[in-house]
Amino acid sequence: MFLVDSLYQKLERKEPFCFLKINDGECAALKGPDRKLSRGDEVSTSLMTKCLKEVLEYQNKNYFVGGPCLTCDYENFIIFEKYRKGECFLANSFINANYSRSMKIFIETMHLFKNIVIVLNETITSEKRNDLLQILNMKSDNVQFLPVAAVNAFDEYYRKYKTKGEALENDTLCLFLCGPLGRVLAKCWFEQNNSLTCIELGSFFDPILRDKTYLYQNGDRKSTRLNSSH
Secondary structure, eight states, X not given: OOHHHHHHHHHHHTOOOEEEEOOHHHHHHHTOSSOEEGGGTEEOOHHHHHHHHHHHHOOOTTEEEEEOOTTTOHHXXXXXXXXXXXXXXXXXXXXXXXXXXXXXXXXXXXXXXXXXXXXXXXXXXXXXXXXXXXXXXXXXXXXXXXXXXXXXXXXXXXXXXXXXXXXXXXXXXXXXESHHHHHHHHHHHHHHOTTSEEEEOTTTTHHHHTSOOOHHHHTOSOOOOOOSOX
């Protein structure tokens, strides 16, 4: 069974878990501060580097981290492997050849949670937010949007939101769509409250929220099998 199937099954059963991915930007930040990330929207800081290392060091049976592909991105894989031990997913677990299937399962399952928190770029309009809710069959009365700055959001919004997981109720789905900050908040909230389902999805919903489509969303990339170890 592909590892990503286990995540789909957890969503279908509403079994709490956390999944986040470490891509090239996060690997650059692991090298230290003052590096441009997130297509130029973020510059790494000392706090970011520290927090990302903690993200990779944290262990829990329902905590899953995706990393760069050993074959496709060897340089960043070596950085990732330095800090993350044990079984790993691929960073593209929900995307690439899995994009259409992931969207189908998200539509079928995400609206079933009692509460939903979505952390995203503050420039996303209310119209685009409503489009996302409609596509995911979510009702606005149990969805809370937490906006973060469009540029250099990490330090300020990490301090603002880092302990929010402590106050969230059971049966809450938390979606993070905000670069390196999303990786760190997903880990922090899940560590504080293992009853949460925390999923960091990066640019997954950009075709809806930002009118941007990437190769993995239009089917141009080849299928990638997820192995039991990376």
